[in-house]
Amino acid sequence: MPCEHCMKKTERSDDEKRKLINRLSRIEGQIRGIRQMVENDAYCVDILTQSAAAKSAFNAFNKELLRRHVAGCVARDLKSGDEEVIDELMDIVAKLMK
Numbered sequence: 001m002p003c004e005h006c007m008k009k010t011e012r013s014d015d016e017k018r019k020l021i022n023r024l025s026r027i028e029g030q031i032r033g034i035r036q037m038v039e040n041d042a043y044c045v046d047i048l049t050q051s052a053a054a055k056s057a058f059n060a061f062n063k064e065l066l067r068r069h070v071a072g073c074v075a076r077d078l079k080s081g082d083e084e085v086i087d088e089l090m091d092i093v094a095k096l097m098k
Contacts, residue, residue: 023061030054
């Protein structure tokens with residue numbers, strides 16, 4: 001049986017989806033580039049530099065998604081009286097901060 005959170009969905013505009021998917025596509029490209037660097041025996045510092053850039057890009061993706069979540073989902077749920085969303089938000093923020 002799926003958990004309660006797994007049954008939730010977030011409606012996104014086509015523009016929002018496009019922007020998020022574009023960010024993920026760029027991150028995918030960075031990861032493929034890092035893999036190729038490893039396969040080609042690139043210098044460790046060069047690989048680590050690219051890894052740091054990919055991590056930064058992924059963090060930017062998470063920040064944007066979190067901003068949209070708070071402004072949309074969390075605000076909506078709080079207005080409807082669902083205060084459990086605060087615990088959910090704090091749990092995901094804790095995971096992101098690890």
